[in-house]
Amino acid sequence: MATISLRDEATSLLQELIRLDTVNPPGNETRAAELLRDYLGESGVESELYARTPERANLVARLPGNGNGPSMMLLSHTDTVVAEAGEWQFGPWSGELRDGEIWGRGALDMKGQVAANAVAIATLARDGFQPEGDLVFVAAADEEVGEGFGLPWLCDAHPDAVRVDYALNEGAGERLELLGRPFYICSSAEKMSSPFRLRVNGRAGHASVPGIADNALVKAAPLIERLAAYEPKLQLGPETSALIEAVAGRPLQPSEALELAREVDPLAAELLEPLLSLTLSPTMISASSQRNVIPNVCEVVVDCRLLPGQTQAEVEPELREVLGEGDYELEWLEGHGGTRSPLDTPLWDAIERFVAEIDPEAAVLPVCVAGFTDSHWLREAFGTVAYGFFPMRAMDPQVASRLVHSADERIAVDDLELAVQCFRQVAVEVTGAS
Numbered sequence: 001m002a003t004i005s006l007r008d009e010a011t012s013l014l015q016e017l018i019r020l021d022t023v024n025p026p027g028n029e030t031r032a033a034e035l036l037r038d039y040l041g042e043s044g045v046e047s048e049l050y051a052r053t054p055e056r057a058n059l060v061a062r063l064p065g066n067g068n069g070p071s072m073m074l075l076s077h078t079d080t081v082v083a084e085a086g087e088w089q090f091g092p093w094s095g096e097l098r099d100g101e102i103w104g105r106g107a108l109d110m111k112g113q114v115a116a117n118a119v120a121i122a123t124l125a126r127d128g129f130q131p132e133g134d135l136v137f138v139a140a141a142d143e144e145v146g147e148g149f150g151l152p153w154l155c156d157a158h159p160d161a162v163r164v165d166y167a168l169n170e171g172a173g174e175r176l177e178l179l180g181r182p183f184y185i186c187s188s189a190e191k192m193s194s195p196f197r198l199r200v201n202g203r204a205g206h207a208s209v210p211g212i213a214d215n216a217l218v219k220a221a222p223l224i225e226r227l228a229a230y231e232p233k234l235q236l237g238p239e240t241s242a243l244i245e246a247v248a249g250r251p252l253q254p255s256e257a258l259e260l261a262r263e264v265d266p267l268a269a270e271l272l273e274p275l276l277s278l279t280l281s282p283t284m285i286s287a288s289s290q291r292n293v294i295p296n297v298c299e300v301v302v303d304c305r306l307l308p309g310q311t312q313a314e315v316e317p318e319l320r321e322v323l324g325e326g327d328y329e330l331e332w333l334e335g336h337g338g339t340r341s342p343l344d345t346p347l348w349d350a351i352e353r354f355v356a357e358i359d360p361e362a363a364v365l366p367v368c369v370a371g372f373t374d375s376h377w378l379r380e381a382f383g384t385v386a387y388g389f390f391p392m393r394a395m396d397p398q399v400a401s402r403l404v405h406s407a408d409e410r411i412a413v414d415d416l417e418l419a420v421q422c423f424r425q426v427a428v429e430v431t432g433a434s
């Protein structure tokens with residue numbers, strides 16, 4: 001084992017992980033947890049399986065510290081979304097290695113990071129690394145569906161196993177060039193998924209005599225149009241301000257920044273836009289279940305994403321003003337995510353130092369991601385500082401983002417190796433060598 005390179009070790013572990021089908025549902029993540037337990041055990045890293053039901057285990061492994069430094073988690077999930085084998089050039093569970101890339105469902109989201117994390121902690125243990133604070137490895141179940149088998153359950157049922165000061169998770173890490181300068185993006189905040197339902201009321205009647213009824217579907221139409229036309233006020237959070245200053249070299253108003261981003265690169269605008277305001281997308285509608293019955297109720301579901309820190313209570317009056325008077329009720333369906341971590345932390349500094357070493361011209365840019373990851377459970381439960389970072393410079397970021405959750409998902413071995421080096425270095429710097 002001592003002679004194998006980090007690169008080869010991560011490659012073969014990732015291939016083994018891809019070959020285990022952990023499509024969620026049903027997940028069956030215990031397969032991956034057992035493989036990882038055995039792999040880590042060979043390097044003397046102790047781990048434990050925590051499972052709400054036997055087939056859906058989470059794995060928590062630990063290099064225990066002496067309690068004199070901060071603890072840090074390398075966080076990942078082992079489940080994947082589904083794959084339609086017929087659409088792929090190589091089987092989604094083949095782990096095919098071709099032209100320096102490893103193919104398969106989960107290569108990017110996120111068995112690549114599972115493997116890189118595992119190799120980082122296993123090789124640090126073999127090197128005799130003894131941290132001051134605990135270095136914790138978590139391979140969680142059920143991130144893609146989120147039915148309470150994964151990290152939220154661990155935080156609730158086994159908080160002592162997963163309470164940490166710092167965590168590194170999925171979410172970003174791509175290398176971009178903006179205005180001629182390279183940047184690596186690191187996600188430090190997430191928007192809140194905050195969908196709501198509009199229930200528009202009318203009066204039923206036979207569709208052949210529309211005059212006697214009050215058609216709720218027709219009444220919903222102008223409300224939907226108002227939501228679609230609404231342009232929420234743009235605002236700057238700490239991530240946005242830091243991002244704009246790093247790229248433009250000076251502070252800008254949000255509208256100026258968006259204009260500049262559109263000129264620079266469509267990808268820059270895509271990154272920036274969701275950071276500047278809440279978003280509203282009406283996506284579902286239901287009314288009468290019979291063609292000849294005028295509906296007395298029409299329900300519209302709107303996908304709404306709030307800025308980190310924004311609350312439903314402060315946004316609701318704004319939405320009601322947009323919708324105007326009318327016979328409708330507005331009901332929030334849920335509120336998940338919407339958390340952020342500060343940027344002036346030892347974990348951020350460690351990521352910056354790593355980036356400066358591998359790419360001296362490059363800077364690290366904080367971003368807010370539109371979806372949410374498992375990071376928000378740690379932030380909410382323990383106040384953990386959590387970032388999303390998997391350094392990626394071999395694969396084009398636009399290619400990579402199209403491959404996530406689609407056919408022909410694959411990862412460059414160069415990026416996998418880079419991530420192992422990154423996680424080893426950052427973990428040592430944050431937890432402190434004793």
Ligand SMILES: [Zn+2]
Binds near residue numbers: 170
């Ligand atoms: Zn993921």
